Amino acid sequence: MTMSLDDATRTSTGEDEFAIVQALVAALPGPALMAQPHGADLVPMQALETGVSTTYVGPRSADLALILLDRTELIAAGGGDARVRLGDVLRPALETASDLIGGGQLGEVGDGVPASLFQSADAVVFDLIGEEGVAGWFAVALRTPAPPRAFRDVSSRLGRISTVQMTLAVEIGRATVSVQELLDAQPGTVIELDRAVGSEADVFLNGRMIAHGEIVVVDRRFAVRVTEVLEPVDEI
Numbered sequence: 001m002t003m004s005l006d007d008a009t010r011t012s013t014g015e016d017e018f019a020i021v022q023a024l025v026a027a028l029p030g031p032a033l034m035a036q037p038h039g040a041d042l043v044p045m046q047a048l049e050t051g052v053s054t055t056y057v058g059p060r061s062a063d064l065a066l067i068l069l070d071r072t073e074l075i076a077a078g079g080g081d082a083r084v085r086l087g088d089v090l091r092p093a094l095e096t097a098s099d100l101i102g103g104g105q106l107g108e109v110g111d112g113v114p115a116s117l118f119q120s121a122d123a124v125v126f127d128l129i130g131e132e133g134v135a136g137w138f139a140v141a142l143r144t145p146a147p148p149r150a151f152r153d154v155s156s157r158l159g160r161i162s163t164v165q166m167t168l169a170v171e172i173g174r175a176t177v178s179v180q181e182l183l184d185a186q187p188g189t190v191i192e193l194d195r196a197v198g199s200e201a202d203v204f205l206n207g208r209m210i211a212h213g214e215i216v217v218v219d220r221r222f223a224v225r226v227t228e229v230l231e232p233v234d235e236i
Contacts, residue, residue, distance in 0.1 A: 016100075017124035017140050024066070024097035024138060025128060029089065030073030033135055038125035043067070043118045043137050051113040051137075052087045054094060057207035058104015061143045064097070065113040066090060068128070068136040087111060089179070101142070105207050117141060169204040170224050172215060200227060 014037070021035040051067030068074065074089050087109030098106045117123055123141040127134050173193025185191070201224055203211040213224040 014124050016142060017126075020097045020100050020140055021126045021138050023100055024093055027093035027096040028068075029076075029093070030070075031130055033128045033130050035126040035128055035138065038127050038137065043125070045115065047137070048113040048115055048118070052090055052094075052109050052111060053113045053117065054087075054109045055107045055207075056098045056101055056104050057107060058101065060101050061104065062098065062101055063117055063123070063139075063141045063143075064094060065117050065139045066094065066136065067113060067138075070130075070135060085111070088182075105204070105209070107207055113139075166205060170213070170215075171202045171204065173199075 018035070025033045025035050047067050047069065050069070050071075051065055053063070053065040056062040056064065068090075071086070074086060091106070091109045094109060095106050098104075118125055118137070118139050120141055122143070123139045125137060125139045128136040128138060173195040175191050175193050177191065200212040201215055202209050203213055203224060203226065210230055211226050212228040212230070213226045216223050216225050
């Protein structure tokens with residue numbers, strides 16, 4: 001069972017971030033790395049182009065960025081195939097680390113790292129140390145949502161955005177596959193999901209789960225019948 005950071009008592013600034021980076025380095029492919037707080041010097045700009053970054057969305061959100069200088073082990077972990085992106089190889093480790101934040105979902109792991117994240121006062125930066133010295137860097141900026149405003153204040157503002165279009169995503173299941181299974185995939189390959197037929201689907205808004213529902217068909221199109229709402233609408 002994974003314990004989120006909210007399940008433990010936090011006693012010092014940076015303790016949450018240190019737990020996250022410890023989980024990350026333990027899950028990274030390749031030689032073992034050790035994390036230590038970064039000093040005052042700037043991360044080289046050219047290194048930012050070789051890293052990956054992502055956002056974790058949930059009750060407590062975060063921006064995460066990872067730079068590894070030696071890609072040899074990562075290329076090997078990806079089977080040396082160009083179809084496997086660096087972000088795909090590193091995603092399992094980032095998911096393991098972000099699971100400690102709890103209650104949310106990790107977004108797409110994209111190439112490149114915004115310099116602003118490593119320079120942000122809200123981010124905690126770590127050096128990743130290998131046998132030959134600094135092997136990379138990791139930055140995490142945790143964000144705690146502001147307390148909800150009074151209902152009257154919120155409702156008075158909703159009229160301004162009532163016509164804004166928002167995208168919902170419905171997830172019917174997930175699958176965990178190895179890199180080799182991914183490389184062997186071809187037209188006709190069947191990937192089994194982790195849910196049985198008839199199980200409820202999850203409804204997401206901007207990466208945040210807001211409801212459960214049943215998959216139905218309306219006018220020959222798939223639809224979802226909401227069976228349980230997880231979040232009050234006025235908190236969106």
